[in-house]
Every structure is written in structure tokens, then in C-alpha cells.
Amino acid sequence: MAIAAFEEVRFPLRLSFGTSGGPGRRVEIVRLSTGFEHRNLRHRHSVRRYDAGSGLRSLADLAEVLAFFEARRGRLTGFRFRDPLDWHSAPHGTAVGAFDQLLGIGDGTTTRFDLRKSYGEGEAAYHRPIEKPVAGTVKAAVDGTEVAAGVVVDTVAGAVSFAAPPGVGAAVTAGFAFDVPVRFDIEQLSVNVAAFEAGDIPSIPLIEIRP
Structure with a gap:
């Protein structure tokens, strides 16, 4: 076996x-x-x-x-x-929201975005890969609007995929709990x-x- x-x-x-x-x-x-x-x-x-x-x-x-x-x-x-201590995307003491973490910027082609959590600000920030999000907790948004339909969450590798690619320059964000x-x-x-x-x-x- x-x-x-x-x-x-x-x-x-x-x-x-x-x-x-x-x-x-x-x-x-x-x-x-x-x-x-x-x-x-x-x-x-x-x-x-x-x-x-x-x-x-x-x-x-x-x-x-x-x-x-x-x-x-x-x-x-x-x-x-x-x-x-560190198990979700939101600041300590606040609830998970779709705008917690910036995953990337749309280019009109890419539909899949890896989950990550950022520590610090600006160019010196550390971006930690999040590979094990908890099923049912992931929320995603594009250009400031939460998206519910057509979003597929990969809880094994840690990513979200959209049915249609976010537009050029659109901020892709997400919130989640993770292991x-x-x-x-x-x-x-x-x-x-x-x-x-x-x-x-x-x-x-x-x-x-x-x-």
C-alpha cells in the first residue's frame, strides 16, 4: 500500500x-x-x-x-x-474579508492567482505563500468588488481561479483562514x-x- x-x-x-x-x-x-x-x-x-x-x-x-x-x-x-496565533488573512481581532490581501494585478489573461499573506509594507514587505486555505473560508474580490460566482478555490495548492480573467490593472484581493x-x-x-x-x-x- x-x-x-x-x-x-x-x-x-x-x-x-x-x-x-x-x-x-x-x-x-x-x-x-x-x-x-x-x-x-x-x-x-x-x-x-x-x-x-x-x-x-x-x-x-x-x-x-x-x-x-x-x-x-x-x-x-x-x-x-x-x-x-497566525491563522487568517485579516488583521488581529478582525473578521476575514475579501479585501484583506492583495494577490496580484489583472492583465486581462490570467485567471488563476496564488494565495499569499503579506507582512510589512512597500517593497520591504514579505509575501508568504499560503498553500493550505481552509475550505469555505475563502473570499475573493476584483477591483474592489467581491466576486462570489465563478470562483474556484484550490484548497490543496492554495489558489483562486476566476471564470473570466480580471481586467488589466484590476486589483485581485482575497481573505481566508488557513492551516x-x-x-x-x-x-x-x-x-x-x-x-x-x-x-x-x-x-x-x-x-x-x-x-
Whole structure:
């Protein structure tokens, strides 16, 4: 039986809200003989790491994670994970809307636009690819008008397609909730039940992947 490299299944949502972690950047820093630093960003995109162990509150939670780990064959198969802090396109504390994020500018030909979330402003902004939007949450707009009919959402690769190409110069925007594609970053779940009941929380690392 072939095992999938990625499954469109989400890590238990109620457990993800208690996890810790976030984005990381690998930057090489070389101090020159002049005393100045030369800094080089090794990767274009950040990589998020989480610890799912901090979300466990009971033996039932632990058993649920164990079953999920086994079903994914440990580190073999990737899955969806809800980042407890950064999981939608809108500013913190506001609802998702069709004008949240600029996806691109219409050229009269292109019908498919990849989802992304921007951090910062202007030329220095970081545009993060969003590959795992949540079905039923994506809203799209063209030139300031929300479009409902004829919009197809790709929840596997993260894109929206329009029945007709947006006109030249038309801003294409979208709003959405999304998950992070991750895998387990541990080969063995090593848990002492007595220690867990005494408050010793196991470490269950997850790492973001490109499915």
C-alpha cells in the first residue's frame, strides 16, 4: 500500500491552541575585519516550528496524539496544523474579508492567482505563500468588488481561479483562514505516563514543510 507524502487532515484543533512555536529565519552573520557585519538570508521563506506537547492536558489528549502520530507514520506523512496565533488573512481581532490581501494585478489573461499573506509594507514587505486555505473560508474580490460566482478555490495548492480573467490593472484581493503544512519532527514518541500525570509535559516537535 502506497503511503501519501501529505494528507489533507488537520492536527486536532483543540490541542493546537495550546501549542508553542512560530516562524524562524536562518541568517548567516559574518563579522568583517572592519567591525561591520555581513548578513545573508539563507532561505527566502521562514520555517515555522511548533511543540505540540504543550497543548496536552490529559491522558486522553496524549492518546489522541499517539493515534495521529501512528496514522501519519511518524515523520513520513505531512498534515495540516492550525497556528494558534497566525491563522487568517485579516488583521488581529478582525473578521476575514475579501479585501484583506492583495494577490496580484489583472492583465486581462490570467485567471488563476496564488494565495499569499503579506507582512510589512512597500517593497520591504514579505509575501508568504499560503498553500493550505481552509475550505469555505475563502473570499475573493476584483477591483474592489467581491466576486462570489465563478470562483474556484484550490484548497490543496492554495489558489483562486476566476471564470473570466480580471481586467488589466484590476486589483485581485482575497481573505481566508488557513492551516500550516507540517510533519512530525521526531522519530519516537517517548512518554512516561507517571511523569505526565505529575506535570512533566512531553516534547512533540512539528516543522513546516513545502508539500
